[in-house]
Amino acid sequence: MMRTRPLKVALLGCGVVGSEVARIMTTHADDLAARIGAPVELAGVAVRRPSKVREGIDPDLITTDATALVKRGDLDVVVEVIGGIEPARTLITTAFEHGASVVSANKALLAQDGAALHAAADEHGKDLYYEAAVAGAIPLIRPLRESLAGDKVNRVLGIVNGTTNFILDKMDSTGAGYQEALDEATALGYAEADPTADVEGFDAAAKAAILAGIAFHTRVRLDDVYREGMTEVTAADFASAKEMGCTIKLLAICERAADGASVTARVHPAMIPLSHPLASVRGAYNAVFVESDAAGQLMFYGPGAGGSPTASAVLGDLVAVCRNRLSGATGPGESAYAALPVSPMGDVVTRYHISLDVADKPGVLAQVATVFAEHGVSIDTVRQQGKDGEASLVVVTHRASDAALTGTVEALRKLDTVRGVASIMRVEGE
Amino acid sequence: MMRTRPLKVALLGCGVVGSEVARIMTTHADDLAARIGAPVELAGVAVRRPSKVREGIDPDLITTDATALVKRGDLDVVVEVIGGIEPARTLITTAFEHGASVVSANKALLAQDGAALHAAADEHGKDLYYEAAVAGAIPLIRPLRESLAGDKVNRVLGIVNGTTNFILDKMDSTGAGYQEALDEATALGYAEADPTADVEGFDAAAKAAILAGIAFHTRVRLDDVYREGMTEVTAADFASAKEMGCTIKLLAICERAADGASVTARVHPAMIPLSHPLASVRGAYNAVFVESDAAGQLMFYGPGAGGSPTASAVLGDLVAVCRNRLSGATGPGESAYAALPVSPMGDVVTRYHISLDVADKPGVLAQVATVFAEHGVSIDTVRQQGKDGEASLVVVTHRASDAALTGTVEALRKLDTVRGVASIMRVEGE
Structure with missing residues (x-):
């Protein structure tokens, strides 16, 4: 059962991702219509440089006035692929206020203001989808x-x-x-x-x-x-x-x-x-x-990136949001009910690989091992290599908190026999 | 905004998967309620052996009459984890008729009767979800x-x-x-x-x-x-x-x-x-x-299998279907609009690795190569190994249709110098 009035989609940004979204909307219009249950129509494209030739896009759709575009009032979905905080943030909230749902690929904005944007979407009963913001085409x-x-x-x-x-x-x-x-x-x-x-x-x-x-x-x-x-x-x-x-x-x-x-x-x-x-x-x-x-x-x-993969993710969201429009529903919004505290880095527990430049003389390993023990950081393996009065010690620890490790390293730096901390790297995935 | 009337869920089958679904519904009830927007209640569990002790499940919920359970009329979702064609098929269609949406893990049934089940779901405006039917917990x-x-x-x-x-x-x-x-x-x-x-x-x-x-x-x-x-x-x-x-x-x-x-x-x-x-x-x-x-x-x-992973997939679907119930919408149903013909195996084009046992004498390779050429199958590499008057030929082909390869092998079997076809295997993923 196909609805004939098309859903109207505005595109904010027509760079690598936006132009690919526009291209697929045109070349795969029939497939999109069948999957959504109604045709989708590109109703406007906001760009910074209107003079640039954009193959396959009707020049009449191009505008530099993104604000006027999202205020039109007849849009079903606004696709934001500008990136950055402003003007993207204001354009998205304006789109909600004027009745559109939003599909965005804007990781920086979502990471900074996701809660406020979700609240704006909820207030107006609209969708905010952003699969493309993380890991390109990978459904995540x-x-x-x-x-x-x-x-x-x-x-x-x-x-x-x-x-x-x-x-x-x-x-x-x-x-x-x-x-x-x-x-x-x-x-x-x-x-x-x-x-x-x-x-x-x-x-x-x-x-x-x-x-x-x-x-x-x-x-x-x-x-x-x-x-x-x-x-x-x-x-x-x-x-x-x-x-x-x-x-x-x-x-x-x-x-x-x-x-x-x-x-x-x-x-x-x-x-x-x-x-x-x-x-x-x-x-x-x-x-x-x-x-x-x-x-x-x-x-x-x-x-994880690139015009086509990102466009694939944007279009998947576009189909979902359009289906929601047709059924009068909205998809899952922000879910923050657990409200767990976010602990600082010091509380993170993992393993560490530490390379030290040390003096090549007896007792250094005992000194170093004592410092680890005093800070409650348990050593898994130590490898000692000496040459010409200098030596290196490579220590791999058992699991310890970042705070304990930081304290250990500070104390190590104060030892006369430790000439330098060549590298500290966490060990994950074990 | 939490609705207080719970959504009622019936479970058909309480084996490895079903018992895990019931367990998580109980232990994670608060999380599920928060994510759905309403509490979910286990309203009945249909089993074959009612005497079996089922830890954590109220014995009053257990019934052997699955048909009566799905006909109750007050169910929101029926979770089918019985497997097999019948009685699963009849129970699912009965559930739709009596107002419930369905979450199933039943690959055999979906593969055989997916179209009819989707049609039944559509007819009654209900959802049919089955993430767990393919590859267990893997979202696919x-x-x-x-x-x-x-x-x-x-x-x-x-x-x-x-x-x-x-x-x-x-x-x-x-x-x-x-x-x-x-x-x-x-x-x-x-x-x-x-x-x-x-x-x-x-x-x-x-x-x-x-x-x-x-x-x-x-x-x-x-x-x-x-x-x-x-x-x-x-x-x-x-x-x-x-x-x-x-x-x-x-x-x-x-x-x-x-x-x-x-x-x-x-x-x-x-x-x-x-x-x-x-x-x-x-x-x-x-x-x-x-x-x-x-x-x-x-x-x-x-x-790809196991009680917990499959239960994870079932519960993800359960949350989605419950959300749809609350918003009065249904999720994407069957999409078969493309209606492409399914070609027979003979039309499949791929590469092949073929081992032949052949007579160890001059001219055999030429004979074999001629048969491949006559059937339009191009050879990529040949390896010949001889010992004690017997030899083996290992042929790897370029891409060819299954029909062409089958014809080639039939002709090879008729050659006096070919004592046997030891193995034929397709080569994929290149």
Whole structure:
């Protein structure tokens, strides 16, 4: 049973993702109509540069006045693929006020203002969907929010940034240093001219906030996410990782504490065993591991970025939101009823791999071991290598809190026999 | 905003899955209520053996009269975890007639009668959800049906039966033969006393029918799925696979033809390269690869069976169906608008690995190569090994239709110099 009045969709932004959304809406119009139960019509496209030629898009639909577009009042869905905080935030809330539901791919905005945007959607009885905001085409928001709605998620552990995974994979496979690998990523178009958002972990942290919020039914904002970039990962770190049967990945980790009473969210480079499924995620691919009480371990894998994959996620949401419009219902909104406290990084418990430059003389290991013991950090293995009066100590700990480890390292730095702390890296996925 | 009248749920079957569903409904009642927006109440449990002690379930809820239970008229959702065709089919349709939506884990029934059940659900304006029918806890139906609703799926390639993957993994890692590996699977509880449904591919074929139907928006019944079990896979096949840098998996493969005008669905053992993500799926785990136009390659991985994982999938559906009840809407029903023809196995195009026992004398290779050429099957590589007047020829072909390959093999068998066809195996995932 097909309704003939088309659903009207406005597109905010017509870059790599937006142009692909527009293209698929046109070329696959019949399929979309059949799946939705009514045709969808591109009612307007807001852009910054109206003079740019946009193949396949009726020039009459192009406007630079995004505000007027979302205020039209006859729109069913607004698709926001501008990115950034403003004007996206104001345009989305304006769209709700004027009767439209919203599909967004905007991770930064959702991570910062997700609660307020959900509240605005609820107030107006509209949908806010954003599968494309995390891990591109990989269905992740919907599985977490719907498929696992009857389960208790304890952990989300993932590679959610393709740029940094490309760089780390390159360092791992070729022995290249960070700068060399970054240069190659830039040359191949995997890294932007200013790679800060990726390599410093801001992008992954925004995704971690979104995933943690959904997984734990708790508001988690970007500020709640501990963030450490991967610019200081060295070829020597990869050599150490290999000796341990590990590789290094930039991970987003959202965890429920063992007692279930709090959660943590963090982004940092970490060693993971080569036998872990995330270790074999190559190039710019993304993958997310989800651990829950009943389902056990699930993994979702796919392209984490790019125009087409992101457009696939946007269009999946568009179909869902359109179906909801037709049935007069709304999909699941924000679920934050659990309202668990988000603990600081000091409370995170994991294992650590620490490289120390030490004096090559008797008694150093005993001194170092004493410092670990005094801070309650139990040592799993120590490897000592000496040459020419200098030596290195590689310590791998058992599970300890980040606070205890930080205290240990501070005390180690004060030892005369410790010349320097060459690297500290967390060990995950065991 | 919490509604206080509870949603009433009846459970048909209280075995491994059903008892876990009941347990989680009780222990996680508050979470489920918060996520649904209303409490859910277990209103009745239909079982075959009422005398069995069922911990945590009020004995007053137990009944042997499943028909009376689904006819009560006050049920919101019926959860069917009995399995098999009857009485499950009649109970589900009776449930729709009496106002309930249905969550089912019944792959055999869905593969055989999915269209009729969906029609019954639609007629009464009710939901029919069955995430648990395919690949246990792995979200797969929902991602295909909703997340990829704006994309065009071209291929679904997966390991969807844990028992056979356990057996094949064991053969691969230990060199064991089929019977030895099956015995171990049986001893460990991975295989049933009568393993026919698993090892002959019936279980996987049912899942392939369901996945193909959803992926291609086309009705695909169990009878449309080509099925070949894995009981004839030998240690020698694994040795051949290793020489090619491959392993052997029982795969469910649903494909859109290159011209897009038809689809195929099949289940059979196949060689896949060790570099393919499915090659590293170990033990009883399941994983499904999905290839689509815009999203590219996605993979979903997790436990494919077991009480808890299947219960997780059932409960995710239960939450969704309950939300739909509260909003007065229904979720996506059957989507079969594309109505593509399902082509027979002869039309399937893939590569083949063929081992022939041949006479060790000059001219045999030329004869064999001529037969391949006459049937339009192009040879990629040939390896010839001779000893004591006997020899073997291992031929790997380029892509060819199954019909062409079958014709080739028939002709080869008629050659005096070909003493036997030791094995034929398809090569996938390249």
